[in-house]
Amino acid sequence: MTILILMPDRNVSEVVQALNVIDTDLEVRVWPDTGDKSDIEFVIVWDHPTGELKKYPNLKVIASFGAGVDHIFKDTDLPKQVPITKIVDKNLTRQMCEYVAGVIFNHRLRLTEYSEFQAAAIWAPKEARQGNNVCLLGLGNIGRCAAEYLTVLGFSVSGWSQSRKDIENVTTFHGEKSLGKAISDADYIVCLLPLTPNTENILDKTLFSKARKGAYLINVGRGGHLNEDDLLEALYQGQMSGACLDVFRTEPLPDDHPFWRHPKIHLTPHTASLTDIDQAATQFYENYQNMKDNRPLINQVDVTKGY
Ligand code: GLV
Numbered sequence: 001m002t003i004l005i006l007m008p009d010r011n012v013s014e015v016v017q018a019l020n021v022i023d024t025d026l027e028v029r030v031w032p033d034t035g036d037k038s039d040i041e042f043v044i045v046w047d048h049p050t051g052e053l054k055k056y057p058n059l060k061v062i063a064s065f066g067a068g069v070d071h072i073f074k075d076t077d078l079p080k081q082v083p084i085t086k087i088v089d090k091n092l093t094r095q096m097c098e099y100v101a102g103v104i105f106n107h108r109l110r111l112t113e114y115s116e117f118q119a120a121a122i123w124a125p126k127e128a129r130q131g132n133n134v135c136l137l138g139l140g141n142i143g144r145c146a147a148e149y150l151t152v153l154g155f156s157v158s159g160w161s162q163s164r165k166d167i168e169n170v171t172t173f174h175g176e177k178s179l180g181k182a183i184s185d186a187d188y189i190v191c192l193l194p195l196t197p198n199t200e201n202i203l204d205k206t207l208f209s210k211a212r213k214g215a216y217l218i219n220v221g222r223g224g225h226l227n228e229d230d231l232l233e234a235l236y237q238g239q240m241s242g243a244c245l246d247v248f249r250t251e252p253l254p255d256d257h258p259f260w261r262h263p264k265i266h267l268t269p270h271t272a273s274l275t276d277i278d279q280a281a282t283q284f285y286e287n288y289q290n291m292k293d294n295r296p297l298i299n300q301v302d303v304t305k306g307y
Helices: 013-022 090-109 111-119 141-152 176-183 205-210 228-237 277-292
Strands: 002-006 028-030 040-045 061-064 133-137 156-161 171-174 188-191 215-219 240-245 265-267
Touching: 002 013, 013 028, 013 277, 040 277, 061 277, 090 111, 090 141, 090 188, 090 215, 090 240, 133 141, 133 176, 141 156, 156 176, 171 176, 176 205, 205 228, 228 240
Parallel strands: 002 028, 002 040, 040 061, 133 156, 133 188, 156 171, 188 215, 215 240, 240 265
Antiparallel strands: none
8 A cells, every 4th residue: 555646746755754754654655756657646746747647547545735726627638536635734725824914914014015114214104094804705614714713813704605604794696696796895806716617717907807896816726817917908998906926827926927026026935834744744644644544535536526
């Protein structure tokens, strides 16, 4: 029984080490040194090549190295019937909540603006921005936590999800038809959705046109949620006042991409929340044992929903 780590272009030595700390007898291989492919029963993946997972005849679990699983489903030639799991981790969730709150406070308090003023030795006090309404798109583990966190911080929070979710003190909406209504009062629109065919390009000119004029966008979902040209146009027209983006269609963001130097765009290099390797290793090991003992897996993805 062997675990394969299939994460091209990543240094995975810490993952191997973390697994071996938990169990020194674990047999862990690192792609492309797979050895006999029929030994592999459990694979840890991030951005694997399409069709690769079909080559392991005894594969029993596909485990995402992160909270997102869109990188798995973009493989159009996945082995059918092999369960897929994701990471659900309170530290990862907390980091995301802090990121979202931090971005909103940074914007309200104009901290980035003052950094620019400081660089030019300009003394220019301004009022803090007043916008207090936040709409979260996506109310899964992370979205729910962000909703609760922001509510405690005094924001008026609404949330939208595909299926109905009830959260105390949060006005929730669900289903495609209510998306416009959900965002209509928001000063801050935060995308925390999983990327699926239903949510791809959800941040587009239709959505921006339904937002309150001057709303601010925060995208911590995936680059594929955003229609980049529509955002540039909405910023140019003033329909959206600015955006903070952590995720992009192409990562790393190409040098000549207009987002790099756009005065209304603040960006971070996909760091809003990072997988904690020890936590991830603990969850992989738990599921590896579950698989061996024929017990239900933790954090299993609903393949029909794609998250
Ligand atoms: C990061 O983007 C993740 O999916 O964990």
